[in-house]
Amino acid sequence: MDDTQLQLSSQVCFPLYSASRLITKAYKPFLDEMGITYPQYLVLMVLWEKDGLTVNQISEKLLLNTNTISPLLKRMEKLDILQRNRSAEDERSVIIQLKEKGKQLKDQAKPIPDQLLKILLNDNIELSEVLQLKEMLNHWIQILTENNKNKIEK
Amino acid sequence: MDDTQLQLSSQVCFPLYSASRLITKAYKPFLDEMGITYPQYLVLMVLWEKDGLTVNQISEKLLLNTNTISPLLKRMEKLDILQRNRSAEDERSVIIQLKEKGKQLKDQAKPIPDQLLKILLNDNIELSEVLQLKEMLNHWIQILTENNKNKIEK
């Protein structure tokens, strides 16, 4: 009986899982200096692009459930990075707005993308490979989110 | 000032992080039936390939620290999937061995890789794309683990 398929090296999921963890770890020194974690950095990137979003809007952009985002935002509020306020129009919604500290972190974050690219490019990875990987992954994400929606509808 | 680099869509790390979570979620229905989690499935794949490894050997194969693996293995011992025994030659080491239940789970797991491939292939992803992605990710993992080692040595 052929068991090669059940070997770690044959699965595409394991490299995906490991690469994700390792690259998050590569961000860590930079984020440590800013006093935030990687998921918190993701929230900031969303808010830097458009401030004043609801919890739900942020969770949709990050493909994370609100039960992950909710406590995360509370921690960021405690860090004085943002504030949470109930919406006046819809009392159910909570509007997230950057505070001064959250806005200032943007300047500190500016060099991060370049420095991370450097880590990869310095070691025989072509920029085209980075872009290709990104494109492929986005395609997969599209498929896998569709796949998820179908399951929920059933 | 150009902020495009700080946009979520420009970062390669976010698709990696999302795709990893989404594909793990795609495994979930199959693993639920087996009564295990995705990291536990990874441990099993390692042990199915070679039984009787130490905690350290497993952690190296999975690129996870022992402080993640240790409690994970304890939970699997409680599930009667494996047993943990101190090595006779080196009292510091703990040998992990599959129990009957752990061995039987292999049969149940056999169809999983194919079924996951189907989810991807059914939606316009070529097998060649899967293989290409795997290859690229493995290259990245190699670079990022090297990068990590260098940091530790410093």
Added chain:
DNA sequence: TATATTTGCATCGTGCACGATATAAACGCA
């Protein structure tokens, strides 16, 4: 051989992820 260092594993604390559940506001409709 005594002591310092390394190694293998475990424990602790914190922060995600996420399924399940709760709760209150908003909405739909008879």
Added chain:
DNA sequence: TGCGTTTATATCGTGCACGATGCAAATATA
């Protein structure tokens, strides 16, 4: 208007991840 349903968020429980720390066995070194 009244009431069932949907929607937005929060809470709870469990299982990772992982840095920091602890501890005992093995090894290296003076």
